[in-house]
Amino acid sequence: MDNPNYSDDSVDEGQELTPQEKARKRNDLQREMVMQEADLKKKINEKVLIESEIRAMKKQEAQLKVEVQVRQEKLKKVDQDVMMMETEFRNLKKKMNLI
Secondary structure, three states: OOOOOOOHHHOOOOOOOOHHHHHHHHHHHHHHHHHHHHHHHHHHHHHHHHHHHHHHHHHHHHHHHHHHHHHHHHHHHHHHHHHHHHHHHHHHHHHHHHO
């Protein structure tokens, strides 16, 4: 992060810093470090949260896949039952027509 109040160009390279200037620069750098550390911690927490959400979603995805498979098997059985019942119904209808 750039701090508009902090500038490395305030003193020429060959010029020595006064103790007050050194203290000010040190304080500016420490303040910047604290802000960056806080931003870093926020991003790390955000990363951890997103990773946790992804894990939960993957677990849900796996559960949904199992449920889909179970329902597909159930649908297959129901479909077979429907075909059997339709066949039985046609047979009964044929018998009825023969009477």
